[in-house]
Amino acid sequence: MTGRSIINYDSLWEKICEWARKTGRVTTRPVLLMYFVMTSKDTPWKDKATIFTAISYLVLPIDLISAKRLPIIGWIDEATSLVVTIQKMQKYVTPEIQRKADDVLDKWFPEYTYFEEVI
Numbered sequence: 001m002t003g004r005s006i007i008n009y010d011s012l013w014e015k016i017c018e019w020a021r022k023t024g025r026v027t028t029r030p031v032l033l034m035y036f037v038m039t040s041k042d043t044p045w046k047d048k049a050t051i052f053t054a055i056s057y058l059v060l061p062i063d064l065i066s067a068k069r070l071p072i073i074g075w076i077d078e079a080t081s082l083v084v085t086i087q088k089m090q091k092y093v094t095p096e097i098q099r100k101a102d103d104v105l106d107k108w109f110p111e112y113t114y115f116e117e118v119i
Contacts, residue, residue, distance in 0.1 A: 002112070003113055007048065007049075009039060009040075012052070012055065012056065012059070013035070014036070015056075015059040015060060016028075016032070016035060016055065017030060017108075018059070019058070019059040020032075020108060021029070021056070021108075024067075025105050025109040028105065029101060029105060029110070030058070030082065030086050031055060031058065031082070032100075032101035032105065033039075033086070033093050033097060033098065033101050034051045034053075034054065034055055034082075034085060034086060034089060035055060035098060036097040036100050036101055037051060037089050037092040037093060038051040038052060038055070038070065039073050040092065042092065043089075043092050047088075047089060050085060050088065050089070051089060052105070053086055054081045054082050054084075054085035057078060057081050058081065058082055059076050061110055
């Protein structure tokens, strides 16, 4: 390998940003955690590929099961893909990665910051 990545992180980040605006803070947090795990130099290549696949399936407009035709089932396949990936990759989520994700969420969804501090 020449040090170049076959994953286009910038393009995926743009799709995550678009998707986040539609779904909100709570739904976006696990995706950001996985994104930052994927971009970490400490994450093995095989696990990066797994995360990339799960996030891409969630944020890109391609579906194996259409949510428009089968609304509940169409969302369940995406959610299941992400949940399984999160469970497998949870070991890589560090306090630093959690802070990075929360910092991004605070920028994207500032209205929630005050509410969370009160609780």
